[in-house]
Amino acid sequence: MGKDYIPQLNRDNFCFDTNIVHLIPVQAARRLKAFPMFKVNKKLVVALTEPENLEKLDELSKITSLDISPVKVDEQDFTDFLNEVYLEIEFNDDSFKKRLSSSSAIEVLDGLLEEAISRRASDIHIELLESQISIRFRIDGEMTISGAYPYSIHEEVISRIKLISGMDISEKRLPQEGKFVWDANGSEIDLRVVTLPTIRGESAVIRILDSKNIKRRLNSLGFEDDFLKRYRELINKNQGLILICGPTGSGKTTTLYTTIQELKLDKKKIVAIEDPCEYQLDKITQIEVDKDIGLDYESGLKAILRGDPDVILIGEIRNSETARIALEAALTGHLVFATLHTTTCISAIYRLLEMKLPAYMIADSLLLIINQRLVRKLCLNCHQKREISEINKEKIKEVGLDISKIFIPNGCRKCDNKGYRGRTLIFEALVINEYLKKSILLGINDNIGIDFDKLEYISMEHVASEKIENGIISLSDTLSYLKET
Ligand SMILES: [Zn+2]
DSSP: OOOSOOOBOOGGGOOOOGGGGGGSOHHHHHHHTEEEEEEETTEEEEEESOTTOHHHHHHHHHHHTSEEEEEEOOHHHHHHHHHHHHHHHHTTOHHHHHHHHOOSHHHHHHHHHHHHHHTTEEEEEEEEOSSSEEEEEEETTEEEEEEEEOGGGHHHHHHHHHHHTTOOTTOOSSOEEEEEEEEETTEEEEEEEEEEEETTEEEEEEEEEOGGGTSSOGGGTTOOHHHHHHHHHHHTSSSEEEEEEOSTTSSHHHHHHHHHHHSOTTTSOEEEEESSOOSOOTTSEEEEOBGGGTBOHHHHHHHHHHTOOSEEEESOOOSHHHHHHHHHHHHTTOEEEEEEOOSSHHHHHHHHHHTTOOHHHHHHHEEEEEEEEEEEEEOTTTOEEEOOOHHHHHHHHHHTOOOSOEEEOOOOGGGTTSSEEEEEEEEEEEEOOHHHHHHHHHOOBTTBTOOGGGSEEEOHHHHHHHHHHTTSSOHHHHHHHHHHO
C-alpha cells in the first residue's frame, strides 16, 4: 500500500472475478463501500469509494487476510455494481438459502411480508429475471434487493397472493388489483396488490400501507417549529383552501392525513374523496373515485357538498372543473385541503390561473400553499461532520443554500449500514397575505413585479440549510432536489 497514485475505475471497463465476490461479505461491502475485483497471489484488488481511507484498507486486509490494492470507484457506480452482483452474493446468504428451501408458497410469502414490514419497506416488488424471481423492497424511497426464489414455486406464490387479495386466480393475462389485511404482531396492516402479466410470467407489486405512518403527530413530519405554529392557526380556520404541492412520491398524502388528524374530529364533519383511498381512517368519511360507475372527482364533490361537510379533502386537483368546485367550496364556509402536481408554490397559483379560474376566486379562497419533497434522513447515530470542499462551496452558492458545515452518511447497526434512516420533509411555504392577494388580483405574471420581501414566505433553501447544518439531511441529496425544481 502507500501508493501515490490510485487508479480510477471506469464503469465502462468494470472487470471482476465473480468467484472471489465472497471474500468480502455483503454487510462489510456495504459498510466499507468496497468490493473485490480480482486476486493475484496474496494481493486483492479492491474498488472503494474512499481508497485513501487507511482504516478501511486495514479492515479489508483483516477481513480477507490479503494485501489490499485499492482502486477508486464513484459512489454511484459502487451502488450500481453492488446491486448488480448482489443476487449472486445473496446465494451465500443464510436467509436466502432459507427462503430457497422453504417448501411452500405460504412460507415464502409470510417470510417476505415479515421481512418487508420489519425493515420498514413501503412496497415489495416481485420481478421475473431470466433464471430466478427477484425480490426487491423499497425502503425510504430506494429500491433494495432482498433476495430471490426459484421459478419452480413462482406460480404458487402468485396464486397465493391473488387468493388472499381477492383476485381471479385463473386470470393470468390481464393486470389485476386487489388488497388484503396482514396481521403483523397484533397490529393490522393494509396491503394493496397489483399483478402484471409480463413476457416471462406474472409479476407483482405489494404496497404496504402502515397506518402508523399517518397516525404520527404533525411535528414528526419535518415542519420546523415556527412554521408549525402558523400552520396550526391556518388549518383551524373555518374556510379557505390549503394546497399541498410536489411531484409524485413527495409525501403529499401523508402530510394531508397527518394534518387532518389534528383537527377536532369529533366536532367536525370531514369528508375525503380520493383515487384511490390509500388509508382507511376513523371519523372521516372516505369516498373512492370509481370512473367505471361514473363517480369522478366532480360528481363526487358535488354530492359531498350537498351533505354539509365542514372539511373536505380532495386527493388531487387534476382539472379545472375540480379546481372550480374546490374554490367555490372554500369560499362558502368549507375548509378544503387538496394536492396539486406543481413544483413550486408560486406555480400553483399560475396553474389555477391557467385553468381559467377567476383571479378574485383564487385570491379570496387560498390560505396557504406548501410545496414539499421527501428527503432521506441521515442516521443520527453514525453521521459524520465534514468541512465543505471548494467544489461544494460553488454548488451551495449556485442553489442558494446558506451553510457552514455538512454531515455525510457512514453506516452502523442502527441503520442497516446504510447511513440513512427514515425520511423528512424539505418544503417551501407561501401564506396568502394581503400583499399577495392584491398581486393576484392585479394579475401576476412569471414572478415579475412580485416583491418577495412583502410575502409571508419560507423558502425550501432556508429549510434545507437548517437541516443540513444540523446533520439531518445530506448535501448531496438536497442538491439533487433543489436542482430539479
Ligand atoms: Zn447509522
